[in-house]
Amino acid sequence: MSGAGFLLTVNFLIAQCFCMFFLAVSARSRNRVAARWFAGCFAVASLSTVFELLVAYVPPAKPWAILAFASMLGGMFMLRVGIGQLYGLKTSRLGLAALFAAFVTVDCFIYDLPRGTLQHALPYQTPFAVALGLSAFAAWRAREKTFVDRALVVLLAVTSAHFLLKAFAAVLAGSGNTAKDYLASQFALVSQSMGAVLIVAVGLMLLCVLVLEIVADEKVNAEIDPLSGLLNRRGFDNRVDALIAGPGPHSIVLCDLDHFKAVNDTHGHQGGDAAIRAFGEMLSAAAPKGALAARIGGEEFLMFLPRTGKEAALLFAHALRATRAVSPIPGLPAGIRVTSSFGVAEIGDREPFRFAMRRADDALYAAKNAGRDCVREAEPPAVVLEVVKRAN
Template sequence: MSGAGFVLAVNFLIAQCFCMFFLAVSARSRNRVAARWFAGTYAVASLATIFEFLVAYVPPAKLWAILAFAAMLGGMLMLRVGIGHLYGLRTNRWGLAGIFVAFVALDYAIYDLPRGTLAHALPYQTPFAVALGMSAFAAWRARPASFVDRALIVLLALTSVHFLAKAFAAVLAGAGNTAEDYLASQFALVSQSMGAVLIVAVGLMLLCVLVLEIVAEEKGNAEVDPLSGLLNRRGFDNHIDALLAGAGPHGLILCDIDHFKSVNDTHGHQGGDSAIRAFGEALRVAAPPGALAARIGGEEFALFLPNTGREATLLFAQTLRATRAVAPIPGLPPAVRITASFGVAEVTRGEPLRFAMRRADDALYAAKNAGRDCVREAEPPAVVLEVVKRAT
């Protein structure tokens, strides 16, 4: 086996590995359809290596050469479909099918042209450059924001240009007089070696995009309470520091569903879950853009309103209290109404979050002691700080 033949076999094994990797990732990825198209890209394109071997050893060479071209081109066009799914772009599959047929017909037409000339090499390599250029353009049109996505665009564009460069390299290095001579040529070794590098580079970049998406989704799931749909305590703590750094003042509201234990005792845990779900939905809908809404305990919720003063925060809490007091709860009898108590604190810039939470919590307990279904305002920060100093 020649050096080019060995690299060709390695490329086949690499492509099969990436095919399995993408299938494995598709089981967890939100973009599982894109991952499966990428798996198909490598599976179909790898057939070209088999056909290349058959060109050299099994007649008729023309049949295997055209099939090798078609397999490689088909895999690259499948990549374009996968890119469309990855970035939510519309893909004209009939248009891609037409391009595929036209380029395969072109390959058939130039087959008997002299090898090692631009008349053959340029129209042979151009379809691959066009197919990858379409993927690069589609990814660019999606305007991705992350570094990895932009790196993928650059890599696809470079790979596209690489195929045009191969046309001139075939003329300079010599690709053999016939298709059967290709594997024994110096150009074949260079071409297949560069192909191996690009196969790995593109595959790793695509896997990186998908894996980072899975990691981000898992991180998001770890910060979200599945019952209420709001942030959990971890998510609340992870996101609030950036908001506290703002000029302020900020508004903090702690709220607690009234008589929640009796709801569970009377209507079962499903009834309690319905109450939490409805209250979480109410907070999510009412929260203005940029606010943090979270379920921080069993029936306790928190709402952080950045750059919102005392009066606006109090008004927001009063409105939310009045709305929940008259709103029915899906899953509970129509006559059942669930109320909540609210503690409101204004957070000044530089105040530690734990002090603000303590003030709001004290106001929440004051609301409960006042008969529930009401709003109470917290003591100013200076009062709480003085109490803490005396206690220490």
């Protein structure tokens, strides 16, 4: 086997590995359809290596050569469909199919031209450059691009340009007079080496995009309470410091469902879950833009209201209390109402967040002691700080 034949075999195995990687990633990725298109892209494109080997060993050469061209080009167009799926772009599959058919027809017409000439090399390599150029353009059109997305655009553009350069390199270096001569040429060795590098680079970059999305999704899932749909304590803590650093004033609203144990005892855990779910939906719908809403305990909830003073926060809490008091809960009998109590605190200038939480918690207990289903304002920061100093 020649050096080019060996590299063809290596390229085939690399492509098959990437096919399996993308299929594995598709099981966890939210872009599973895109991942499957990428898997198909590498699987179909890898067939070109098989057909190119058949050109050398199984006559007649022409059908295998055209199939090699078509499979490589087909894989590249499948890449374009996958890129569209990845970035949520409209893709004219009929248009891509028509372009594919036109390029394969051109390859049939130029097959008998001398391979070491620009008349053959340029129309042969241009379809590959066009297919990858379409993918680069699609990735560039994506609205939100990370560094990895931009790197993917650059890599696809470079790979596209490299095919045009290969047309001129084939003329300068010589690629043999026939398709069968190609494998024995020096150009084939260089071409397949570059192909192996680009296969790995494109494959790794696409995998990187998908894996980073999986990691981001897992991080979000780890910070979301599945029952209420709100942030959990970890998610709240990871976000609140950045908001506190912004211009104030800021306020927090601590909420607690009244007589929640009784709800569980009377209607079972399904009834308790329904109450938590309904309260979470209410907070999520009512939360102002930029606010944080979290479930921080069994039936305890917390809202951080940025750029909100205590007067506005109190009005907000009263509105929540009134809404919860009169709203039915899906999953519980129609006449059942689950009320809630609220403690409201405005965060003092340079006051540690834990101190503001302590004041809001004291206000919540005051609301509970006042008969529940009510809102209480926290003591000013100075009062709490003075109490802490005396205790120490």
